[in-house]
Amino acid sequence: MKTSILFTICLCWATYSFGQTPGAESTASPFFSNLQIRKSFEAADVLQKPVQLLYTAPHDGKNSWLADAGIGITLGKLSTGTFTSKLTAEYHRNTLIDAEQNNFQAGYNFNIFGGNGDGVNSFYTTAITGTTKYVRDKIKDDHSFVATLNLTPYLSGAQSAAGQYGFNLGRPGYTKGLKNTYQVGPAFEVQYQQILSSASGIKGGIIRPLVDLFAAISINQVPVAGAPIVAPKKIIEFSFDYINRYAVANSTGNSEGFTKLFKGGVDYYIAFREGGPQASLGLSYNVGSDPLEGLKNQRFWEFTLQFKL
Amino acid sequence: MASTIENDVKQIILVISQLPGTIDDLNNDTTLPELGYTGNMCNQLAQRLDHYVKSKKTATGVSNAEIACDETVQDIIDLITKKLS
Numbered sequence: 001m002k003t004s005i006l007f008t009i010c011l012c013w014a015t016y017s018f019g020q021t022p023g024a025e026s027t028a029s030p031f032f033s034n035l036q037i038r039k040s041f042e043a044a045d046v047l048q049k050p051v052q053l054l055y056t057a058p059h060d061g062k063n064s065w066l067a068d069a070g071i072g073i074t075l076g077k078l079s080t081g082t083f084t085s086k087l088t089a090e091y092h093r094n095t096l097i098d099a100e101q102n103n104f105q106a107g108y109n110f111n112i113f114g115g116n117g118d119g120v121n122s123f124y125t126t127a128i129t130g131t132t133k134y135v136r137d138k139i140k141d142d143h144s145f146v147a148t149l150n151l152t153p154y155l156s157g158a159q160s161a162a163g164q165y166g167f168n169l170g171r172p173g174y175t176k177g178l179k180n181t182y183q184v185g186p187a188f189e190v191q192y193q194q195i196l197s198s199a200s201g202i203k204g205g206i207i208r209p210l211v212d213l214f215a216a217i218s219i220n221q222v223p224v225a226g227a228p229i230v231a232p233k234k235i236i237e238f239s240f241d242y243i244n245r246y247a248v249a250n251s252t253g254n255s256e257g258f259t260k261l262f263k264g265g266v267d268y269y270i271a272f273r274e275g276g277p278q279a280s281l282g283l284s285y286n287v288g289s290d291p292l293e294g295l296k297n298q299r300f301w302e303f304t305l306q307f308k309l
Numbered sequence: 310m311a312s313t314i315e316n317d318v319k320q321i322i323l324v325i326s327q328l329p330g331t332i333d334d335l336n337n338d339t340t341l342p343e344l345g346y347t348g349n350m351c352n353q354l355a356q357r358l359d360h361y362v363k364s365k366k367t368a369t370g371v372s373n374a375e376i377a378c379d380e381t382v383q384d385i386i387d388l389i390t391k392k393l394s
Contacts, residue, residue, distance in 0.1 A: 079374035113352035231345030
């Protein structure tokens with residue numbers, strides 16, 4: 001029921017977003033202007049991949065799901081200065097792979113992002129993102145309380161006298177002439193998962209530090225000289241994301257130790273408007289697991305039609 | 310004739326976007342995401358605007374939550390103009 005509600009909200013938001021012109025977005029109500037859709041809210045601003053939604057209900061046979069999406073609503077009353085609060089919910093379900101995934105998460109998320117702000121020199125800070133949430137894994141049939149703390153270095157390169165910008169970390173940057181858009185960075189996180197109950201009888205706590213290395217580079221359509229300033233259109237984008245975790249403390253007895261997840265892929269943009277609707281064909285190779293999102297250890301290729309709103 | 314505040318805010322938005330060009334080519338109805346802004350870039354913009362507003366001896370600064378990442382250049386100009394009025 002909860003997952004159906006989340007799925008419906010995502011679809012309603014998609015319909016709403018497609019119906020807006022850029023100028024109209026600013027006149028939306030505060031509730032909607034602060035609503036975000038992402039794949040995950042654990043990290044502040046890692047590679048922004050499109051959400052994936054697919055549902056097929058054949059007349060005969062089993063229904064198929066591919067849902068990898070989350071929504072977040074900023075809590076204005078609990079946000080001040082460099083501190084921002086959100087309520088978030090995520091749904092990760094994939095019935096098209098060897099070991100099915102069916103995972104729902106909901107909770108509270110905060111972000112702390114400060115810095116020098118003088119705008120003259122390079123801007124460096126570490127974005128701190130924390131979450132406390134309830135996690136339901138329907139495949140393992142367990143319920144957990146989870147707390148995470150994520151640190152993502154953020155560097156915005158300084159502008160030289162010639163107008164060129166220095167190297168960026170944790171945010172997009174451009175090569176000369178806007179021919180390419182790149183984004184690279186590491187992120188560091190600690191996860192605490194307390195399994196409250198499980199059909200297999202497993203209970204206890206797990207502490208997992210993790211390192212996340214991510215990079216993406218796209219080939220762009222070079223903007224026309226003299227046109228109004230907007231970010232360049234991406235044509236094709238290559239990306240990889242590698243996460244390595246280790247359960248340094250584990251009282252559940254489930255023998256979890258090192259786990260990793262690698263995802264490498266290429267996206268070909270059929271339609272692209274920076275900040276607006278985007279459609280792409282994505283091919284990715286995935287190997288590894290993600291215990292918190294209920295993804296069991298496996299490897300698979302994924303070819304999807306993706307939309308980003 | 311654009312005001313000093315408008316020009317200053319547009320220059321700040323343009324520098325953080327790291328896109329080439331001058332503020333004359335930056336339309337007021339362009340949204341931050343159309344300029345390639347991500348969530349943390351919006352936070353960086355809030356920090357820069359907070360510094361700018363406080364440098365004008367105003368008591369009220371700019372918090373990260375005040376810069377919603379779907380806003381237009383004009384929305385940001387209006388916010389800062391209101392704070393400095």
